[in-house]
Amino acid sequence: MKHTEGLEWAIHSCSLLAMVPTDFPLPARLLAEFYDLPEPYLAKQMQKLSVAGIVETRRGPQGGYALARQATEITLLQIVEAIDGAERHFVCTEIRRCGPTGVEDRFYTRPCGIARSMWRAEAAWRKELAAVKLSDIQKLGEDETPAEQAAKAIAWFQGKLQKG
């Protein structure tokens, strides 16, 4: 069981959007350049984030993606669900009712314990992800980004801003 490959890209892109000035939307082209990613595939992830209302698209020559709300109002769970979907990972097809020993549906008054156990674990996973805000991710990023990279990134963004 694996997340979509683009999930890592989407979280990093949101983290980057949380760092740049809000009046400086980033087109998918710049996001892709910043992380050395294939632009068409990254654009697909950004579109999913847009559909989920996590980022918004600003049009025009200076257009691009910006966060649709504050980084304190976006959780890691929301980003994960925007990219991977919000469906349960464990699908219960009620096989306990099948086969030669199954009985009529009306006799199954209690939900299947196997599904409940699997879903309880998923709930613990979701709870952890819901507790992490994009602002937390941004703070972690600031702490762990080498000073050398931070300086290069600021210079890179200043160059892009001046060109714009």
Added chain:
Amino acid sequence: MKHTEGLEWAIHSCSLLAMVPTDFPLPARLLAEFYDLPEPYLAKQMQKLSVAGIVETRRGPQGGYALARQATEITLLQIVEAIDGAERHFVCTEIRRCGPTGVEDRFYTRPCGIARSMWRAEAAWRKELAAVKLSDIQKLGEDETPAEQAAKAIAWFQGKLQKG
């Protein structure tokens, strides 16, 4: 992100093996019949459980699958990992080091906070699954199986035992 379809089958099959007498191994054919599943696909899941040391194969005309250890010594996590693999769901490809602002690897002394946040949630999920034993699943199954089905199942197994 979805589990392998066969995971539901594998957990139910283990639960069934926990219920039958230990001297009555079940061939994949009977397990498939009990749950109305496609035998070749179920056999693949049973093979994975065998590789993981959760079930063992008993050979001969009365052969089949039996639990390799007590139901109190098998966890839901072990079954899930046997079927879906034990790899992390979130793969970190370190894209923070890529692009025009990346710096030399030696400057990255702290692991990526995005990966750590994702893995912390996975750890919570694994902890929940590791806390559920197959004996717990078996107990849940006894509680929720309709009395009508339990009676039919006992009769079905008695018929199979007598034929054997």
